[in-house]
Amino acid sequence: MSNLIDDDPRIIEFDVRTDEMLVNMGPQHPSTHGVLRLVLRTDGEIVSETEPHIGYLHRCAEKIGENVTPRQWIPYTDRLDYLAAMNMNLGWALTVEKLMRHGVGEKARHLRVLIAELNRIASHLVGMGAYGLDLGTFSPFLYAFREREKILDLFEEACGARLTYSYLTVGGATADLPPGWLQKCEAFLDQFEPIIKEYHALLTTNAIFVKRTAGVGVLSREMAIDYGCSGPVLRGSGVDQDMRRDGESLYTGMYDGYTFEVAVQKDGRYPRDHTYPSVPKEAVLGDCWHRFFVRMLEVVQSMDLVRQSIDRYAACREPLGEPLKLAEKLPVGDAYLETEAPKGQMGFYIVGNGTPIPWRVRARSSSFSNLSVTHELCRGCLIADVPAIVGSLDIVMGEIDR
Amino acid sequence: MADFLIGLGLPGWLAWSIAALVAAVLLLNVIAGGALVFIWAERKIAARIQDRLGPTRTGGRFGWLQSLADGIKLLAKEDLMPEGADGLLFRLAPYVSFCASFCAFIALPFAFDVVGQRLNVGVFFVVAVLGLEVFGVILAGYASASKWSLFGAMREAAQVVSYEVPLGMCVVVPVMLAGTMDLVTIAEKQSGWMSNWYLFHDPFTFVIFWVYVTCAVASVNRAPFDLAEAESELVAGFHTEYSGLRWSFFFMAEYGSMFLVSALAAVLFLGGWNGPVPIAQLVGLSEGTGDSAGYFVRLLGLANLIGKATFGVLLMMWVRWTLPRLRIDQVMTTCLKYCTPIAAVMFAGAMFWQLFLPGGLLPGWSRPAGEIREGWLEGPGGLSATSAPAAVRSAGVAAAESSDSSGLAKRSPR
Amino acid sequence: MTGMLDMDISSMMHAIVPALATTALPALPMAGINWHSVLFLLFAGLACGFAVGVVAADNVVRMALYLVFSLGATAGLFFLAGAEFLGAMQLMIYVGGTLVLLVFGVMLTAQAPFVSIKPSSSDRTLAAVAGASLLALLLTAAFSVDAWMAPGAGVVPAPTATPLGMALIGVRVDTPPSGSPSGGRVGYMLPFEIVSVHLLVVLVGAAYLARAKRRRTPRAIDAVASAMPVEPAVVATAAVTAPGRTTGGAKSALVGGGR
Amino acid sequence: MRGPGFLESIEAACPGAVVGSQLEALDPWIEIAPSRLADVCRWLKTAGEPRFDALECITAVDWFEPDAKKAAKVSWQPHLELVYHLWSTPARASLVLKVNLPRWSGDVAGHLPELPSVTGVWRTADWHEREVYDLSGVVFTGHPDLRRILCPEDWVGHPLRKDYEMPLEYHGIRAR
DSSP: OHHHHHHOTTTEEEEEOOOOEEEEEOSSOTTSSSSOEEEEEEETTEEEEEEEEOOTTOOOHHHHHTTSOHHHHHHHHHTTSTTSHHHHHHHHHHHHHHHHTOOOOHHHHHHHHHHHHHHHHHHHHHHHHHHHHHTTOOHHHHHHHHHHHHHHHHHHHHHSOSSOOOOEETTEESSOOOTTHHHHHHHHHHHHTTHHHHHIIIIITOHHHHHHHTTSSOOOHHHHHHTTOOTHHHHHTTOOOOHHHHSBHHHHHHTTTOOOOOOOOBTTBOTTGGGSOOOOTTOOTTSHHHHHHHHHHHHHHHHHHHHHHHHHHHHOOSOOOOOOOTTOOOOSEEEEEEEEETTEEEEEEEEEOSSSSOSEEEEEOHHHHHHTTHHHHTTTEETTHHHHHHHHHTOOHHHHHO | OHHHHHHTTOOHHHHHHHHHHHHHHHHHHHHHHHHHHHHHHHHHHHHHHTTSOOOOSSSTTTTTTHHHHHHHHHHHSOOOOOTTSOHHHHHHHHHHHHHHHHHGGGGOBOSSSOBSSOOTTHHHHHHHHHHHHHHHHHHHHHHTTOHHHHHHHHHHHHHHHHHHHHHHHHHHHHHHHHTSOOHHHHHHHTOSSGGGSGGGTOHHHHHHHHHHHHHHHHHTTOGGGOOTTOHHHHTTGGGSSOOHHHHHHHHHHHHHHHHHHHHHHHHHHSOTTOOSSOHHHHHTOOTTSOHHHHHHHHHHHHHHHHHHHHHHHHHHHHHHTTSOOOOHHHHHHIIIIIIHHHHHHHHHHHHHHHHHOTTOSSTTTSOOOOSOOOGGGTSTTSOOGGGSOGGGOOSSOOTTOSOOOOSSOSOOOO | OGGGSOOOOHHHHHHHHHHHOOOOSOOOSOOSOOHHHHHHHHHHHHHHHHHHHHHHOOBHHHHHHHHHHHHHHHHHHHHHTTOHHHHHHIIIIIIIIIHHHHHHHHHHHOSSTTOBOOOOHHHHHHHHHHHHHHHHHHHHHHHHOHHHHSOOOOOOOOOSHHHHHHHHTTOOOSSOOOSOTTOOOOOSHHHHHHHHHHHHHHHHHHHHHHEEEEEOOHHHHHHHHHHTTOOHHHHHHHOOOOSSOOSSOBOBTTTOOOO | OOTHHHHHHHHHHSTTTEEEEESSSSSOEEEEOGGGHHHHHHHHHHTSSSOOOEEEEEEEEEEOOOSHHHHHHOSSOSEEEEEEEEEETTTTEEEEEEEEEOSSGGGOTTOOOEEEOOTTTOTTHHHHHHHHHHHHOOEEETOTTOOOSSSOTTOOSOTTSTTOOOOSEETTEEOO
């Protein structure tokens, strides 16, 4: 048997005699998107093993959830994925409404689609900008943040906050949109439409960007599902799954009447790729480039959704409806609901025991599972690939550590 | 200069040392001043590319005192040294890098005869000294006693050493066209209209220019090749642990060598101090027609060279703020699989072009470059004309026979 | 090799300075100080001082640094002697090439960050003896050559690069043409190429000797195995594409219904 | 074979594994015997129809009322309930498994309850089980690398337990 191993060319590796080095990337590191510590076992530049250490931002939000009423826990959901706080609020609000079997009016439904998709655009813009930073180019980051500022201004007008909104709450939203907001939102969309091409020119079709991302960190379909990845990471590997279409009926009900295509490569083609650059030949399905490209497509998809929701929201005449009373008693039982947050499927689980305060609150984070793939993807890559791969997973530490 | 001081009654040796000192300080400050301007320019250009304003408050509307403010901040900042660092090497590294990058300017001709020291091996000397700058980086990376700086130093050394090969090959083509390594002569050969620039001399040289630009950007560690201080991977590479004045020396060294590399490109390919349109000749002025005219022509030449070099530096800044960074193995493949073979092929092409079409495509149009440039072959002591092999026999008189008195140069061996 | 010699020639310099005052600089109207010898003293002092430093230092990296400065000062000496090409060559080949690799090697192999080499006292005496004897040999040789004792015989400050270039292709300038009509003698090109090929062979040999037969780490093995068959075709076909977009949401498997 | 039939197919595949079920709840669930959990999960992923190829989330709910007054009125016995949410990508269907564990193994305070690990079935369980071990104190036998994931390695106690007392100080930092 031993000589068999000796002859197998894949086994033998001729290399200058070197010994391996353990290197810490993080927790204070410019490219780890927050306080993530990656222990790399490197042999020269080749990374043979990566081990993520998390928990630096752990605030045990779930324990607090067992001491406050659901509406009081909304601000804690803001701080889970602080780049997409609206989607977090929405996820928690829907879960509580599912437990209490409390429906929401048409106007509130359309408002929620409008705000959630707008926040998805803002989150993907940060993802795209930060990814440019990971690969060494600074300018796309500023272009992305310039656009994101405009969205934050819109949110500030709607709910007064720019990052942690606590706006979408159980039973609708804390307040209705101010007059004239819809026109401002439409104006933003109109001027944002042509700018998308700039981002494609700056990054997606940039030769060096393609060289740094195509074929790097290939996540096969089976491994993505096995590791519980979700969102753009899953769709980047060609799995046609989007909770807005495949999720719980309560959540997909919110998107009834909206037409959108899931941004995933089906039999070699992305939906509507006539208006986007074609896939470069080096790109393998499931690599960093595809994950990035899915996010860029989702930005346009969300813009369409926002336009549709503006029209529907404007058509509703009746008032928004009152959010839940603070001391409302929770029925006995439990409820779990997964929503499509920008980073992936964000699940909330609540156990009620008849008192207004839930017995157990659980937040299933999408980045938590997405990050767990890192040690598979970063095996045998170069040091410069580690930030590229971790950046393509678009993780947020607040959501992972809870 | 020295004679003037002797006139003042200073003892001879004191006068000469002061003159030498003045020349050295003048040269040093031209570059240091240039570096300051480039630091400010980089902030402004980066701002414009990123759709923002850049410094606007420090000193007037355009924030042109920003570099001064940075300088003062760096002076006031505490010079930290990590606990495990090797004291001597840590302190020495920035100065090694700084001196290497600045001492290459001795051989660079700013105007007709305005050159620190007219070396016969000018080009070779500049490329050699450019290779020394990597020492400062290696020592800094090693002495900072941190794994990340070591990585940065390793990458920098590997990159700069391997990019010297194609850089050397690109530099050889203009030397071959001019027939000498003396930068002053190379620039003189390109005087006259813009068509005399070596850039347009033949298609091969044109391609070699762009390969030179790539290799220069890589050997100066800028833009897509700036792996040594890749902030997204190595925090800040070799100068992570530096702060304050020591860090500013690295910074000056980087901008100094950026200016050097683009000035070298200007001299070798873009006609040095000769402007696109030979205004001095048209107006009838030349070095010889008296002091003030000579002074004006040299000033014009200085403006030309600094303009071209600044254009080169701005190009590097523009590239830096738009392109992402390459990976170390891609940097190496571009060097070994793209730059070197292309440079080799173009060099061969330029050689054959030189052999078969010495005067260029339109004989009348551009000056024949085929004759011997070194006058010493006919001069006393050299080989007698009869014995020189046919290929080398000179047709015209070498242009190097210009007057060799130079304000700056202490000695100039013709 | 120059670094290893415990060559302290400062004492020797006073004896032969007037002899070596080659006036590469044109005789300038400067009374008193002869700049050339001042600079010569400076560079020679630097070269020898750092050479002593290399021998005396116990920290490997410092040793390498002193070697860099010593060879740099030697390059200065070449420039002083008017051999500009040789000076630039020394800077590029020795300091810019060889010593970069040497510092590289030292950095990578220094296990403890600052490995220090402490020669035992017996080694020191042995080295001192060998050094002193070689120094004595050199001194006697230097003093026995009369030409060197005479004041410098004004070197013609001819440009140094072109004659070397010409010598490569056969136009020898060092000896007057020996009357043969061709005048040219065999150039240095052939020996130059042979030496460079020889060096290349040496480098390849060194790399071959340093290789290590090493089993890949087990994870690397399956990484290689898994990396191989990943063609886009394989991955794409595996993607189970659900038919069309069902508007209804997912049902729990237990409740039934579904597609 | 969906709906009620599904329940019978699991019992057929793993006799004696299903201990109870609740089909009318908001999220219908099945209760599995702790020892048979790994077999049921492996069957669900490989042989079941539809294939549950993704484990979404593992939650540990600590049913224990710390203060005596309320404890008297409560209808359930103190126990630790683990909830597994599964998801089938092809069929886009979800499934909830529940497992009841004693709060302390052998009711000896301090001995953590044991449960077979499902990292063999789904790779994502690796981190989720580490988190449940870290915050709720459940030892997963067969887990390749069971150590704390969110709290520091040397943290004492399991925060999400109802009877958890925050330590007074941790490495000199005042905690309460």
